Amino acid sequence: MAGEQNPDRGLAPVKFSRLTRRGLLLGLSLPQVIVLGLGAAALIGALYTAGGQGLLLAGPVCGLCALLVWVPISGRKAIEWISLAGHWALRVVLGQTVYRWRVTKPRPAGTLALPGDAAALRQYLDPDTGAVMVHDPHRATLTALVEVTHPSFILLDPDEQQRRVTAWGRVLATVCRSGRIARLQVLERTVPDSGTGLEQWWAAHGTDDGSWVARTYAELIERAGPTAERHVTTLSLSLDMKAAARAIRSAGHGMRGAAAVLRAEMRTLTTALRAADLTPSAWYAPGQLAVLLRSAYDPAVAATLERSALGRDLATAGPVAVEETWDRLRSDSAYHVVLWVSEWPRSQVYPGFLAPILLSSGVRRAFTLLYDPVRADQAARDIRKKKTGYLSDAAQRAKAGQIEDAEQNAEYRDVLQQEADLIAGHGVLRDIGLIAVSAPTVDELDAAVAALEQAAVQASCETRRLVGQQAQAFTAAALPLGRGL
Structure with a gap:
């Protein structure tokens, strides 16, 4: 966070650093690079084993990898949801999303x-x-x-x-x-x-002389709820x-x-x-x-x-x-x-x-x-x-x-x-x-x-x-x- 003094006021504005979005390679994160590598490996393997027909077999796999890497869902890439959803599903299966205190x-x-x-x-x-x-x-x-x-x-x-x-x-x-x-x-x-502030003020500044006014005021403070x-x-x-x-x-x-x-x-x-x-x-x-x-x-x-x-x-x-x-x-x-x-x-x-x-x-x-x-x-x-x-x-x-x-x-x-x-x-x-x-x-x-x-x-x-x-x-x-x- 950087600041620069304002000559018209005594208060200096501040500027925050941006949330870095740089990935492992060309802006791609490690999971994205791994998925792209798997897609490329599937394409190369299909070409070597089946020739031109291998493109038809590897096409759906490469398409799926591309969708996972580049298609955003609710502000995140699709690949980022896999680990989050998988961890959540595991916790649900293990019963870790519900807690009951055993008396x-x-x-x-x-x-x-x-x-x-x-x-x-x-x-x-x-x-x-x-x-x-x-x-x-x-x-x-x-x-x-x-x-x-x-x-x-x-x-x-x-x-x-x-x-x-x-x-x-x-x-x-x-x-x-x-x-x-x-x-x-x-x-x-x-x-x-909770009213404790009123009680503290009354204890410090009030005059508890036993009079009807003092008793009434103390009772009002005691009964006062969170307002x-x-x-x-x-x-x-x-x-x-x-x-x-x-x-x-x-x-x-x-x-x-x-x-x-x-x-x-x-x-x-x-x-x-x-x-x-x-x-x-x-x-x-x-x-x-x-x-x-x-x-x-x-x-x-x-x-x-x-x-x-x-x-x-x-x-x-x-x-x-x-x-x-x-x-x-x-x-x-x-x-x-x-x-x-x-x-x-x-x-x-x-x-x-x-x-x-x-x-x-x-x-x-x-x-x-x-x-x-x-x-x-x-x-x-x-x-x-x-x-x-x-x-x-x-x-x-x-x-x-x-x-x-x-x-x-x-x-x-x-x-x-x-x-x-x-x-x-x-x-x-x-x-x-x-x-x-x-x-x-x-x-x-x-x-x-x-x-x-x-x-x-x-x-x-x-x-x-x-x-x-x-x-x-x-x-x-x-x-x-x-x-x-």
Whole structure:
């Protein structure tokens, strides 16, 4: 993402790199090259064995290969649907699209009681900070999360907005320089206002003198239900236990050593957040994480859980039932759909361009940004590889007499800009944007999805509904566990 200062305002516009579409050979991906190779092998084999009549035999095979490679279906080439549909069919046959919590069979101690591939996640209570850390034994990560409060960005003046954008860039640069961070997740979600804010205000500013007015006011606040919605932002910091193996051994081995290394990264992130005028809370305890997980799968009880001491056990925080279909997910009290931000704005936009999505009212949604930092040496190798690939493809197209594509030239300029930014000392992050939309009925869900898609258009973004992987996508988009796709 590149910026250029606007002389008329203090706020600088930004420009995102395009989603690269360069394939293995002449814009073709590896599956496309394999299918074309099979078609060519069938044609050559038929010519050698049957001569001219072999063309009639190999014609249907070559035609099928050409259709798979070049015919698009719903924005994807036909060949790309084969692996997705095959994996989905296998999961349906194995019964992996339906989850039921077995009440009579307790889950293993220390688990989070989550369905699907998140069932392997374990909790670890840090004795020093009291924070809960989520351990993923398969991906070798350890994750902690913190809630962050901040003033409304769009209400600030341009100079202050630019200062905060620069400060947030320094926070991301801090994550990149660590070398031990696997992922930083930013989750901004809407939740029903449970009335706890009114209670806190009354406790801080009210005068409870025992009078009839004070008692009546306190009763009204206590009985007030969720009449509005509020926004909650959390940051999830995931430690790469393989990259930090040496530091973990020095800190005491095992989960104890990993927790010590993660604590150091947590302190660094907290310091960077405060320098960016962001106010981090205490790192989440097990009860807070349990409420968040339960609320994601069962939104109907979210307000009740926040107002009471119930539902704060991670052993029972998971859903009772989950049913996944091709393009949506159903959990305890809601239907869900996950959208992928497939294209960020191609033209220059100002920070705050996501306001139509983040400030959309009347829609329960969770917006997630997954940042995967890339080490400087690896980023440099990737950029050199991309440059070599683009130049090689350009030479191949010139030999074949093909005209240069403006989109490919734009992608090459993005690579050159990334190289310049890396040389200037900036970090490289791979990011994914996901939007999880929830509603109590299918009709309300379809209306909410349509509203979010229209809001994305206003934000100059392109969204696509993920299919065949809604359960995994929901875990990545709606839960602050640092999970990817």
